[in-house]
Amino acid sequence: MIAVGIDVSKSKSTVAILNSYGTVLAIPFNMAHTQPEMNALVSRLKAFDEPVTILLEYTGHYHYPVLKKLQEEGFPVCVVNPYQMKKYGDVEIRKAKTDKKDALRIATYALEKSYKLVPYSSMEQKYEDLKFLSRQYQQRISFVSTLKVQLINMLDQTMPGITKILALKSRDPEKCALLLFIKRYKSFDEIQRIGKTRFLSTYATLIKKTPDRHAPKKGLEIYELARNSITTRGEDPYIWAAQDQCVDLLATAQNAADEIITQMQNIAETIPEYKVLRAMNGVGDRLGPVILAEIGDIRRFHSAKALNSFAGNDAPPYQSGQFESRNRHISKRGSSALRKACFEVMQALKLTKPQDDPVYQFIIKKEQEGKPYNVAKMAGVNKFLRIYYARAMELYR
Numbered sequence: 001m002i003a004v005g006i007d008v009s010k011s012k013s014t015v016a017i018l019n020s021y022g023t024v025l026a027i028p029f030n031m032a033h034t035q036p037e038m039n040a041l042v043s044r045l046k047a048f049d050e051p052v053t054i055l056l057e058y059t060g061h062y063h064y065p066v067l068k069k070l071q072e073e074g075f076p077v078c079v080v081n082p083y084q085m086k087k088y089g090d091v092e093i094r095k096a097k098t099d100k101k102d103a104l105r106i107a108t109y110a111l112e113k114s115y116k117l118v119p120y121s122s123m124e125q126k127y128e129d130l131k132f133l134s135r136q137y138q139q140r141i142s143f144v145s146t147l148k149v150q151l152i153n154m155l156d157q158t159m160p161g162i163t164k165i166l167a168l169k170s171r172d173p174e175k176c177a178l179l180l181f182i183k184r185y186k187s188f189d190e191i192q193r194i195g196k197t198r199f200l201s202t203y204a205t206l207i208k209k210t211p212d213r214h215a216p217k218k219g220l221e222i223y224e225l226a227r228n229s230i231t232t233r234g235e236d237p238y239i240w241a242a243q244d245q246c247v248d249l250l251a252t253a254q255n256a257a258d259e260i261i262t263q264m265q266n267i268a269e270t271i272p273e274y275k276v277l278r279a280m281n282g283v284g285d286r287l288g289p290v291i292l293a294e295i296g297d298i299r300r301f302h303s304a305k306a307l308n309s310f311a312g313n314d315a316p317p318y319q320s321g322q323f324e325s326r327n328r329h330i331s332k333r334g335s336s337a338l339r340k341a342c343f344e345v346m347q348a349l350k351l352t353k354p355q356d357d358p359v360y361q362f363i364i365k366k367e368q369e370g371k372p373y374n375v376a377k378m379a380g381v382n383k384f385l386r387i388y389y390a391r392a393m394e395l396y397r
Contacts, residue, residue: 001114002048005107006056007099008063013056015041016103018111020050028100033065042073053117055110057082067120076119078110085109118300126267130293133264137290138337140257147250151182154243157233158187161225165218173251177210181222182247188226189234196223264289273298273392280388281357282348287341294338299396304389311338313381330378342384346377359384 002025007014011033017026026044031037045052054070054077056063063079070077089095089105110117148168155162159182166178173179184206185191191199203219233239268274268289278288301307308314312334332339349360362383366376 001111002045002050002052003107003111003114004045004052004054005103005105005110006054006066007102007106008056008059008066009099010062013066014099014103016100016107017044018104018107020111022108022111024104028103030099038066038069042070042075045075046073052076053110053114054078055080055106055117057085057106071120078117079120080106080109080117124297126271127293127296130264130267130289131296133260133267134290134293134337137257137260137264140253140260144250144253144257147246147253151243151246151250154239154246155182158189158231158236158239158243159185159226160188160229160231162188162222165222165225166212166215171254172211173247173254175210177207177212177215179247179251180206180209182243186240186243187234188229188231191223191226199223261286261289264293268292272395276391276395277388280345280384281352281354281360282345282384284348287344287348290341291338291345294335294341298389298392301389304386307385307389308382310334311342311381311385312336313339313342313378313385339378339381342381343377345384346380349380350377358387 001020003018003020005016005018007016013031013033014028015026015031016024016028019025031041045054052075054075056066056077056079058079058081067077067079085102085106088109089102152163152168162181163178166181168178169176181203184202185199194202200219200223203222204216207215207219265285265288271292274288274292277283277292283291295307295310298307301310305314309331312332313330314334315328315330318328346359346363349357349363354360359380363376363380366379367373371379
C-alpha cells in the first residue's frame with residue numbers, strides 16, 4: 001500500500017508519499033493547484049504497482065481543486081477532520097509545525113488508520129453543497145440582524161417608539177407594515193406636517209398592501225405618538241436617505257436568504273433522511289435543511305452518542321482515583337450551528353406544546369425536576385438527536 005498525505009493550503013499543497021513500511025518514497029514537495037503540476041502528481045501515483053490511499057484535511061474550500069482532480073483520475077481520496085490530525089500530532093514529544101512535517105504526519109495517519117478510512121463519495125457532495133448553502137444563509141441572516149439594529153437606531157431619532165406599535169418583521173419585507181411605513185412617511189415630523197385627516201387617509205391606503213390584520217386599527221395611535229414625540233433628526237434628509245437604503249438592503253438580504261433556503265430544500269428533498277427529520281415536531285422548512293446540512297451523512301456516526309458529541313452537546317465523564325464528577329457541563333466542542341438550530345427546535349416545541357411528542361415530554365420532565373429552562377432544552381436536544389439517529393439509521397439497514 002502507498003500512503004499519500006497532502007497538506008492543503010491556499011493555491012498550493014505539500015505532498016508526502018510513504019510505502020507500507022513507513023519508508024519515505026518522496027521527500028515532501030510543494031505542488032501548485034494547476035493542471036501541469038497536478039498532472040505530474042497523477043503520473044507519479046499511477047506509476048506505483050500497489051494500491052494508493054490519499055488523505056487530506058478539510059480546509060474550507062481550499063482542498064476542492066485537489067479532491068476534484070484526483071477523483072476524476074480514479075483515485076480513492078479520503079478527507080479527515082483537522083482536529084483529528086491535531087490530536088494525532090499531540091503524541092509527539094518535540095512538536096514542530098511546518099507544511100512538510102504536516103504532510104508526513106497526514107501520510108503516517110493514512111498508513112496507520114487505513115482500515116477505517118472511507119473514500120469521499122459523490123453522495124457526500126450533496127451534503128457539502130448543503131453545508132455551503134447553510135453557511136451562506138447564516139451570513140445573510142447575520143447581515144439582516146445587523147441591518148435591523150441599524151434601522152432601529154435611526155428610528156429612535158426620526159420615529160421614537162414606532163417599533164412598539166408596528167413590529168419589524170423581515171420574513172416578507174415587501175409586505176412588512178413598518179418598512180412600508182418608513183418608506184412613505186420618513187419621520188414623525190412629516191406626519192405632523194401633513195395633518196391628522198390626510199395621514200389617516202393615506203395610512204389606510206398604505207396598510208392595505210400588508211397582511212397585518214391589526215395594522216389598520218393603529219393609525220390614530222401612531223398619529224398621537226407622532227404628535228407627542230420629540231424627534232432629534234426628524235427633518236434631516238441625510239438620515240431619510242440612510243433609512244431608505246437600510247430598508248432596501250434589508251429587503252434584498254432577506255430575499256437572498258429565502259432564495260438560499262429554497263435551494264437547500266430542493267437538495268434536501270433528494271436525501272432519504274430528510275423526510276424523517278421533517279416529520280419530527282418543531283422542524284420546519286427552514287430548520288430542516290439547516291440541521292441536515294450541519295449533520296451531514298448520518299451513517300458516518302457509529303452511535304447516537306457520537307452524534308451528540310459532534311454537536312458539542314455531550315458531557316464527557318471526568319473521573320480520577322476515588323473522585324468522579326457528578327455535575328458536568330456540555331462540552332460545546334462541536335458544531336455550534338447545529339446546537340443553535342436544534343435549540344430553536346426546542347423553542348418551537350415549547351411554543352406549540354405537542355403533548356404526544358417524546359422530546360417535549362422529556363423537556364417538561366426535566367423542568368419538573370428543577371432543571372433551569374435552558375438546561376432542560378439542551379437535554380431535549382440530546383433526546384431529539386438520539387431519536388433522529390435511530391429513525392434515520394433504519395433507512396439504511
